[in-house]
Amino acid sequence: MGTCASNPKPPKRNPYAPRDLPEHEDTYDSSVTGKASPFYLSPIQSLLGIQKSPARPSTGDNSTPKTGAFPPPSPAKHIMAVLMGGRRTEDGQEVMTGLDRRFGLSKRFKDLYEVGEEVGRGHFGYTVSATCKSGEHAGEKVAVKVIPKDKMTTAIAIEDVRREVMILKELSRHVNLVRFYEAFEDNDHVYIVMELCEGGELLDLILSRGGKFTEDEAKNVIIQMLNVVAFCHLQGVAHRDLKPENFLLKSKEDNSLLKAIDFGLSEFVKPDEKLNDIVGSAYYVAPEVLLRSYDTEADVWSVGVISYILLCGSRPFWARTESAIFRAVLKTVPSFTESSWPSLSPMSKDFVKGLLNKDPRKRLTAAQALTHPWIRDHSTVEVPIDVRVLRSLKSYTASPPLRKAALRALSKTLTTDDHFYLKKQFAHLANSDRVTVGSIKTALMKCATNAMKEARIIDYLNWLTALELDFDDFCAAAVNVYQLEVLDRWEEHARSAYEIFENDGNRAIIIEELASELGLGPSVPLHVVVSEWIRHSDGKLSYLGFVKLLHGVSARNNRKLR
Template identity: 60%
Template sequence: FNLDCSDVFLIMNIGFMLQNFLFTSKDDKSTLKAIDFGLSDYVKPDERLNDIVGSAYYVAPEVLHRSYGTEADMWSIGVIAYILLCGSRPFWARTESGIFRAVLKADPSFDEAPWPSLSVDAKDFVKRLLNKDYRKRLTAAQALSHPWLVNHHDDMRIPLDMIIHKLVKAYICSSSLRKSALRALAKTLTVAQLAYLRDQFTLLGPNKSGLISMQNFKTAVLRSSTDASKDSRVLDYVSMVSSIQYRKLDFEEFCAAAISVHQLEGMETWEQHARHAYELFKKEGNRPIMIEELASELGLSPSVPVHVVLQDWIRHSDGKLSFLGFVRLLHGVSSRAFQKA
């Protein structure tokens, strides 16, 4: 499971399947290697591809929708893990079109043997890779940090996760109200989730005061770069100069900034996280707020009918943010999103 360089330099494989993993010899301690990188290429962070490629059994739903990124490779890894654990494919049909329909519509079974006898961590690992919403899927770095793998490998090397760059950048540009909501959510994270964030924070090389900035991403990527990664466009991505690059974050605020709300939503414990965070937010950050002020906080344009789209965000009893408004605030919103709705 050696996807570390793929996540730092964003190499897309689009060819992960069981038959493309071979042992170098028949020895019991033989090295397992991946082969056939014919479809592999460097991609920009957030770049979406549209060619339908890959094997039907391993193809991700978003590939069939002709809009996909590196998350599609993680789906394929989930399919491989499913097959290795139970011996059958998660999606099956007699025809290729039938397989595609199953990938888009069906849910893999975790009820039949041997799944009931497998560990909770093993099932969680596979389920979080086979999430049809690519935004809720584990990244390579998160998969390598998952308890199911970490508990069996003491020397697991965790790579820098480029999703952190995107999340931290969005956090710094967010309103003070959203930052308060994310700080409350960060206080509900589990030990395992905090361990992953601690690893990422350490990889960024905080200064003697325990602080990092956006500049640390450039330094960390340069430190990890090799001759083979010269074609990578990640270096350009993290080198963009902006007014936010020197904003300093300690570990506590980094945790709030680096949370992927979409991924937390994909977990079975999401409701508990959200409810607990809302209770903390009510004590520390919630206050009466007018709809017009909320619209200004969210940066909505005058063309958005704020009294219509934000009416459920505020409680009528005391004028404070409702639970629904809190959850939507965690995601971040834009005028464009409201206009689409």
């Protein structure tokens, strides 16, 4: 569902409607939108087995195009609609009648706005230009997204529109998010009034340049994307459909502001919650979305795909059919040897790799990405509070003393680059050189919107009863073991940390004590579980046990042990 018009000139089309693809590609009906119902079965088998009547056999499904002009990164169908043949359902059943389509909005749209020409049309609505007749914005041209109520055939569709209006209203204060003015309704339509962006889509800019941007030009775009994504994540909002078509340029001028649009698929999510409905656009969808267990990090993957395109002019995952795209996203490692990559800086490659890690635990967050050496010194970079830090603090607080000691040892091996991000987060959350429950809540309330309240981010802190961390302890709590494992120097980190751990008092450990530390139940065969953890020579924690302790034992691993 498109949110805001771009350049209002013929031919008329919705910026988010499918483009005509080159003849060498299969075409997709990409106008289906909306959340999918959560009853999709056997995702891996189904995804890898889907084939929607391709026009011709695909060759090189899992490869990136080697040569030729950059093909338009056309939005494939919203994924669940592909898997379900385009049907919107609720609880597995189509819902067509008996729906309350009243939104409680003002009905004065036609009194306040003079409607101009249609500037775009999609499957679920259309966009018109309009001029404000009176008041603060008198004479100002705006974009109006018009959504026919007869298109809202399910309770899910109605809720999508309610949520989109709320999110736009609460979050549009961010400079890189399209400005929301007001929303109206009548018996037949919902009208969402926003600023008119006349610079076109980011996709148009990509195509006009053949997909080639200098590193500095790419940075300008990527930083703006990360800024708005990090802001949304802090408010507890996952966009879930980030792609070049959903970023507009405010004007036609060079270095125009970038504006994120289209929150029709967005969802509220707490730091420890997972979403499971499959939505998005195929070229930009994160692997964990296809696996039906994801959170805000899925948006960062999408920014990674766009970043890859900006820097080298081709897609990291390309195929002729949706199912083949899904296979590539799940299995293929993006190439950094083709096209423009050999001429680009090692730091730019490292940055994109950090965004495109298939394991969301190892992937950079939007806030972390803004502290990456490739972009952190740019004048427009502002690093917000990272919601993942709250998750890390919760995990650390709940950890047994032995694991806290291991994490403290690991944190002492961090480099200056590692500390850059942690110092930014500590500065946000600390008061008088200490991070406490009160200082965290104060920091969050400074930037809170009603969206943050809706996502219950503040409520997430209820697990904190007593917390007081100086910077060293904060580093131990916030260090990400999974991300460090990606680094070439991980073995050096771990060995150095183990040596510190040994010198700080690694003592003989009773097996039952270790089992209690790990939260293992009485049914677990302890001699099997911990035989690799404890040195037989002196009964102390072994190096392998130390590394395992750094990760902790999740409920999932605990079940496996049982």
